[in-house]
Amino acid sequence: MSQFDTLLFDKDGALGHISLNRPRVLNAYNVQMRDDFSEALAAVQDDPDVRALLISGQGRAFCAGADLSEFGTAPSQVVARRVRWDRDVWGQLLGLRVPVVVAIHGYCIGSGLEIALLGDLRIAAQGTTFAMPEVQLGMVPAAGGSQTLPRNANPSEALELLLTGRRFDAEEALRLRLVTRVVPDEDLLEVAHKAAHDMASLDRDVVAAAKSAMSRGPELTLEDALQMETRLAVQSLQDQPP
Amino acid sequence: MVEVLYRLLEFREEHPVATLTLANAGSGNRIDAVLAAELREACRAVMDDEDIHLLILTGSGEVFSVGRETKQEDSAPGLDWMVQLQVASTLAALPIPILVAVNGDALDHGLELALAGDLRVAASNARLGLTDLSRGVLPWDGGTQRLPRLVGQAWARDMILTSRVIDAHQALALGLVNRVVEADRLMAEVRQLADTILMGGPIAARYAKEALRKGMDLSLGQGLGLEADLNVILQSTADRAEGIQSFLQKRQPKFTGR
Numbered sequence: 001m002s003q004f005d006t007l008l009f010d011k012d013g014a015l016g017h018i019s020l021n022r023p024r025v026l027n028a029y030n031v032q033m034r035d036d037f038s039e040a041l042a043a044v045q046d047d048p049d050v051r052a053l054l055i056s057g058q059g060r061a062f063c064a065g066a067d068l069s070e071f072g073t074a075p076s077q078v079v080a081r082r083v084r085w086d087r088d089v090w091g092q093l094l095g096l097r098v099p100v101v102v103a104i105h106g107y108c109i110g111s112g113l114e115i116a117l118l119g120d121l122r123i124a125a126q127g128t129t130f131a132m133p134e135v136q137l138g139m140v141p142a143a144g145g146s147q148t149l150p151r152n153a154n155p156s157e158a159l160e161l162l163l164t165g166r167r168f169d170a171e172e173a174l175r176l177r178l179v180t181r182v183v184p185d186e187d188l189l190e191v192a193h194k195a196a197h198d199m200a201s202l203d204r205d206v207v208a209a210a211k212s213a214m215s216r217g218p219e220l221t222l223e224d225a226l227q228m229e230t231r232l233a234v235q236s237l238q239d240q241p242p
Numbered sequence: 243m244v245e246v247l248y249r250l251l252e253f254r255e256e257h258p259v260a261t262l263t264l265a266n267a268g269s270g271n272r273i274d275a276v277l278a279a280e281l282r283e284a285c286r287a288v289m290d291d292e293d294i295h296l297l298i299l300t301g302s303g304e305v306f307s308v309g310r311e312t313k314q315e316d317s318a319p320g321l322d323w324m325v326q327l328q329v330a331s332t333l334a335a336l337p338i339p340i341l342v343a344v345n346g347d348a349l350d351h352g353l354e355l356a357l358a359g360d361l362r363v364a365a366s367n368a369r370l371g372l373t374d375l376s377r378g379v380l381p382w383d384g385g386t387q388r389l390p391r392l393v394g395q396a397w398a399r400d401m402i403l404t405s406r407v408i409d410a411h412q413a414l415a416l417g418l419v420n421r422v423v424e425a426d427r428l429m430a431e432v433r434q435l436a437d438t439i440l441m442g443g444p445i446a447a448r449y450a451k452e453a454l455r456k457g458m459d460l461s462l463g464q465g466l467g468l469e470a471d472l473n474v475i476l477q478s479t480a481d482r483a484e485g486i487q488s489f490l491q492k493r494q495p496k497f498t499g500r
Contacts, residue, residue, distance in 0.1 A: 147465035
């Protein structure tokens, strides 16, 4: 197990597991966590043995949002804007070839929900509380939420969540299509672990191709997207051992 | 409070809220050339007034808006006639949150207008549908585009191709409206929703809408870039600093829109 200040990173065979680990502040996302997360994601991407990634949180919450006590400490707009892309941790997460399962419990607020929405499969514990409070605090989401929410929930429902910042529970997250499974709190890790483990047994290249097809497809015309799918499928057949 | 009198539209400004009420009562609030022109004019006025942070759109009487203006016998069918009546895109272009109080039936052009808003709250007795095809007409104020983007292709095709009219509760299940309440509680519910939104940062609310609306026309990568840029612009606002301070000091923020 590799140790970072703000998260636990563990590899069990083909399954990588990142667990956010600032439990005293409900895993509030800060600059150190960004850097640790970035390093751990690079390790996952570079490790040919890892075939699936599980992301979860230590303690009472998955992630209660960004650590606002650090906000406003960026030296200038110019630097802040450059750093967003120098350490593009969200791009790294989106660009992972392996499937990402996110196990959500306790609080999943702001950046917490945005991180979850950058994964592939979201499973929530029944008792989870969700919210997107940024606009109520004079901000907008900064980890892709303004883009990923309306690509999962419908755009009007997504905008309502952003504008009102209201809290909602796991059942509503399921209805809004922000998560696809809701399980009893005590079963969460076992269910998420099994889902990730099952995906880790799949052909690595085929899974990567499926992720790629579903990410890129919506940005193409249907005709172009179907051609892409055919190319990816032919490639995966040719790559199979005889 | 300022009330601007139009012939078929009531336009009330109570900063930071503006309310537009369709008042073409004799014809079920049908959007004719006069009402369409007045709606576009009112949208321009709202656009020019930076102190309006939220728009409420509703209908007077028992219906929101039903039916579609039909061609006059003596006029040749054409683009000019259609453009005169189109209003949804002007409404949708407003940068502020738009709440639509669907106080009764929203059919055909009426539903297309409602679709151009951001959040819809419907009275429980309201019915919604695009029935144009049953009369041999195509919806032409955004219905074929905005409906599937909101409720998905399956339901949009069902509704448009079968001219099916659904009730408010079905509309809620599809995500076509955000909330359903009894008719006599509708405006109270909409005002409460407005008050909640107005507690947030007004610039942030505009940018959240912009990021979401524009982002849906972009690739995910481009959308993330837009979101990041809007974040950097927001860093220069007093409201963002106030939001962070209020959170750290555990008090309600006081936003100034600056």
